[in-house]
Amino acid sequence: MSFLAIDHMNKYFPSHSGDGTVCIFEDVTVKINKGEFVTVIGHSGCGKSTLLNIIAGLETPTEGGVILNGQEVTGPGLDRMVVFQSFALMPWMTVFENVALAVRSAYPDWSSQEIKAHVQKYITLVGLQGAETKKPTALSGGMKQRVGLARAFSIEPKVLLLDEPFAQIDALTRGVIQEELVQMWNATRNTVFMVTHDVDEAILLSDRIMLMTNGPSARIAEIVDVTIPRPRSRETIIEDEHYYKIRNHIIHFLVRHASHGHADESGDDAERSGPVEINFRDQATTTYEPAVTH
Amino acid sequence: MTMGGKSTQHPFFISVFFLGIFLFAWHVATISPPFDPTGKTDEELMVMEFNGDIMQTDDGQYVWNPEKEKVKGVPGPMTVLEKAWVELNEAFVIKGTNDHGIAFLVGYTVSRFSAGFLAASLVAILVGIILGLNRMLFRALNPFIQILKPISPLAWMPLLLYTVKDPKWTAVLVVFMAAVWPTLATTAFGVNSLRKEYLQVAAILQLSWFKRLYKVILPGAAPTIVNGLRISFGSALVAVVPAEMLLGELGVGYLSWIEWNNLDIAGVIFAILVVGTVGVILDSGFNKLAGLVTYRE
Numbered sequence: 001m002s003f004l005a006i007d008h009m010n011k012y013f014p015s016h017s018g019d020g021t022v023c024i025f026e027d028v029t030v031k032i033n034k035g036e037f038v039t040v041i042g043h044s045g046c047g048k049s050t051l052l053n054i055i056a057g058l059e060t061p062t063e064g065g066v067i068l069n070g071q072e073v074t075g076p077g078l079d080r081m082v083v084f085q086s087f088a089l090m091p092w093m094t095v096f097e098n099v100a101l102a103v104r105s106a107y108p109d110w111s112s113q114e115i116k117a118h119v120q121k122y123i124t125l126v127g128l129q130g131a132e133t134k135k136p137t138a139l140s141g142g143m144k145q146r147v148g149l150a151r152a153f154s155i156e157p158k159v160l161l162l163d164e165p166f167a168q169i170d171a172l173t174r175g176v177i178q179e180e181l182v183q184m185w186n187a188t189r190n191t192v193f194m195v196t197h198d199v200d201e202a203i204l205l206s207d208r209i210m211l212m213t214n215g216p217s218a219r220i221a222e223i224v225d226v227t228i229p230r231p232r233s234r235e236t237i238i239e240d241e242h243y244y245k246i247r248n249h250i251i252h253f254l255v256r257h258a259s260h261g262h263a264d265e266s267g268d269d270a271e272r273s274g275p276v277e278i279n280f281r282d283q284a285t286t287t288y289e290p291a292v293t294h
Numbered sequence: 295m296t297m298g299g300k301s302t303q304h305p306f307f308i309s310v311f312f313l314g315i316f317l318f319a320w321h322v323a324t325i326s327p328p329f330d331p332t333g334k335t336d337e338e339l340m341v342m343e344f345n346g347d348i349m350q351t352d353d354g355q356y357v358w359n360p361e362k363e364k365v366k367g368v369p370g371p372m373t374v375l376e377k378a379w380v381e382l383n384e385a386f387v388i389k390g391t392n393d394h395g396i397a398f399l400v401g402y403t404v405s406r407f408s409a410g411f412l413a414a415s416l417v418a419i420l421v422g423i424i425l426g427l428n429r430m431l432f433r434a435l436n437p438f439i440q441i442l443k444p445i446s447p448l449a450w451m452p453l454l455l456y457t458v459k460d461p462k463w464t465a466v467l468v469v470f471m472a473a474v475w476p477t478l479a480t481t482a483f484g485v486n487s488l489r490k491e492y493l494q495v496a497a498i499l500q501l502s503w504f505k506r507l508y509k510v511i512l513p514g515a516a517p518t519i520v521n522g523l524r525i526s527f528g529s530a531l532v533a534v535v536p537a538e539m540l541l542g543e544l545g546v547g548y549l550s551w552i553e554w555n556n557l558d559i560a561g562v563i564f565a566i567l568v569v570g571t572v573g574v575i576l577d578s579g580f581n582k583l584a585g586l587v588t589y590r591e
Contacts, residue, residue: 084491092513101509
């Protein structure tokens, strides 16, 4: 049985005109194993952040549910920590206090010495030693998200939920932080569910990448196995023979669905058949062929 | 403070300059010319002396009666300064039930103001947080707030006096009514517009209700709440003076009125200056407090 399972989930929002509802996504079924890094890629508005919020317990699905470690998710909890796109650091607290707030909540029985040591450990892990007493205002976007990562890793959650974590960080810093995240993940082997726009980021970090069609009524159309051995780094990953196959495949998917939308492409048969699994290791082809049923 | 030296001196000198011009103009405008008896018959002079307008000095000259001068026209700056000197020398003297020194009057006003303002702030912040967190309740109660907010706090006075039957507490309640609405409205707004990520983090971290309140909601909404408090502060300061006048409660507002009843215009002007000074002192204290709780995003 999978560690984190999303089971036949639908989400409807009330439509803007007020009469009836809009389907955000439908029939989403995801199974994530313990220690797996899974990413969802899709265009804006396809409901991928909503999906993440539902796993976090911050939103509720219309139908279906989330099962984590055999238990149904009913609300937010310390076992599922979110790293927010907007960082969501409390601007009135210092870096240390921001992380300490989380540690204190996760380990209420710890002494202040233990809490201090634990907070310090994770601040050091993200390379922010010396900035403990700074307020988030005084930090760059990259440093802010390092605090966000330290806060998330420090409570040692069962599942880390990354909601476009590097979208607001400049491209050069983004690469550095992505690599730091790879190292942190290698050390902890957390189960991670990430949502992103960034194809390279997804390939660098993920074990599997789910491709979501455009909304409304978005679905997970394909699941791409990232058949690139770990440990990975930005420098070496592009040498891998599968890298550009995977990358082209994903970009092709995103462009195709952006220009056409999925409604005219997928008949009822495709929806019922569930996501197509893509694995380049099993394919002997050297030339790229879109592997999606038309 | 490298370039501060020169640039901070300039506005100070300009301030002094304008003050000098103002005092000089005031002085010139309020000078009354010495009594000139030419062209007046002895009979007319005698009538004026009977009326107390003029009096005869030891050497037989007629001059204006200084007692009547006090209530004729507006007193000049020197007269006000003399009055201030007298009052400040007697600052800690209690001469009678209604004649307390200026230090006592300031103390009464400040404590009355503080009691009303603090009570109003406490109530307004608590209710504001509840309304800010509950959109439905906010929308249900907002019409009442909108109706109650523009009512002058002094309009409540007769009703308050009738119900509490004590002018002392009525004055405090008038300050309360003046201070409660702006803070209430802005607190509700500030809590309501708190970035939802902060509350989401609090929810994920499973913070208790109390911790959520004083670790996230209060500090997060603090800058907005302080803005509301500032508006409340101003309107409470405006309300405390007429409340004292109307209720006859000892204080700086009352001082202004009692001097008017004494027809001591210099005293009235002195009282106005004291009200201004008290306002400045309270305001700077408030700003110091406000600086402690604000943050930048």
